[in-house]
Amino acid sequence: MYQSPARSATERHILNQIQATTRLVLICLFLQLPFAVYLLLASTPLALFNLSVHCAALGVTYWLCVRQLWRPARDLLLTGFLTFITWATLIWPAGLAIPYFLLLGSVTCGFFFRNSERLPQRVWAVTFASVFVALRIRHIETSHGLYHIVTISNTVLLAVASLLILHCLQTHTSRRWQSMASRQQALQAQLSALLPPFLTTRGNTCEPGQSRPMDSCVVLFADLTGFRQLTDQLGDEGVFALLHTLYRRFDERALHAGIRRIKTNGDEYMAAISPELTGLPEEQTTTLTRQMLSFARGLLHDCEYVAANTDIPVNIRIGVAAGPVRAGVIGNQRSSFDIWGRTVNLASMLEQLCEPNRVLLSDSAYHTLPPLPFNLKRRAVFLPNGPARAWQFTAAAIDALGNCRHNAA
Structure with a gap:
């Protein structure tokens, strides 16, 4: 035989x-x-x-x-x-x-x-x-x-x-x-906690220095305002305790929302969502954008909660953009997963241009949403490749968006 x-x-x-x-x-x-x-x-x-x-x-x-x-x-x-x-x-x-x-x-x-x-x-x-x-x-x-x-x-x-x-x-x-x-x-x-599923499954490993495209990704950047003043007020140990409290709440919220934290850099928090990052079936960009806006609303709520319970003025700016990115593992020593591309750069720029306790959404991400029954503040932004526009969400507007989705369902 x-x-x-x-x-x-x-x-x-x-x-x-x-x-x-x-x-x-x-x-x-x-x-x-x-x-x-x-x-x-x-x-x-x-x-x-x-x-x-x-x-x-x-x-x-x-x-x-x-x-x-x-x-x-x-x-x-x-x-x-x-x-x-x-x-x-x-x-x-x-x-x-x-x-x-x-x-x-x-x-x-x-x-x-x-x-x-x-x-x-x-x-x-x-x-x-x-x-x-x-x-x-x-x-x-x-x-x-x-x-x-x-x-x-x-x-x-x-x-x-x-x-x-x-x-x-x-x-x-x-x-x-x-x-x-x-x-x-x-x-x-x-490893699964550090890397997304599409890089940890058999046959999909990604060596340091290699990257893969993700066609549909929603990226979020969040940054505390007045961080230098907070450092002078609280000292290094106090700032560390504050960031740990916030990021722990952010991470728990991201875990339940199916959003992956990419990295932190001081008071800057970066997260993203896409079918490849979550390991879930292919989703429409509309669903991803709504999930990210709901997550951003949660971040605003967490900052309000921490500020109310610590008497520390915690304000946050959030920028969100949608589009293609590249993902991979970078570095040979303490290699880490990261994403790059114009979508990432745009989300970072929108965060810097955003008003405190607001969410600034890119125009491309806004047009993935269904028609909204309320008006949003439209802002003109100046990007390296020329003028553009973005849409500013308040916490109330995001709540109203959630109610629209619920009523439609």
Whole structure:
């Protein structure tokens, strides 16, 4: 029956184990070649036949490894090793203690099977141990008395010990794999928290220095006003406590809203939303813009709440723009995820031009919204590529937009 090549990491690992063991056995046979020639000259032609057939079997095993056919290679290696030691014991002098090599096979065969193949692995291990006991008893049947009993008991004890060693090795290896799997899951969870889903799924990894386009993205920049005065008033420790309080609330709100925080820079908070960042099915830009405006309304509310409970004048400016961006991982040391493009630059400029406690929305993002039953303040803004216009939302206007959406639904 056709055997598919090794594909998974476990199968490739087993294949490497089989290939390395085959090389090792071939090297051992080569190093003992002078001794083997001497025994061949002094023994029957069966010894030469045994050595020739099993050397050819090792060659076929290595060829199967090259073809990545790990199952037939494993079966041929184990069968060849068992039959070679058995025939060598029956043909060559008993004093060579050749059967003890079967104990080596009993222990090492456990490394050629997957976790789901425990039954055939145990069958092979017990077979090696049983054949060892049978061959040893055959060569000690000439002894008598206590020596005979001690020899048989030692033989059985060695066979059982080899099986116990294999069991202990497998148990220890299984525990280590479970521990590594747990740590891998924890690291994957941390990575997922740092990177968006489309960069952490298999086949979509992004190396540092690489970037990918996102055609539909809504970007938000938020910045505290009068930050220098706050620093002079509160000091470094006080400002840190204030920013930590605000950003913790911002992050919790972003998590529930399906919005990803990109980064912070002092008192500047940057966030974005797109189908690629959230891992959700493709959404219309209208839905994304509304989600971001609702998030911006939440930021205004958080600043009002912190200001009311700390007696610190916390005011915030927010700029929002929609359009294509590029996303990727930048830097080799402490690499971080970031987004770039004209949409990002526009959101940053709108934040700088915005009035305190207001949200300034780009014209392109505004036109993704349905017609609004109320008037907004339209502002002329001057961008590097020329004059443009933007739309200013107050908290009340965003609430009214939410009510419109609810009534339409």
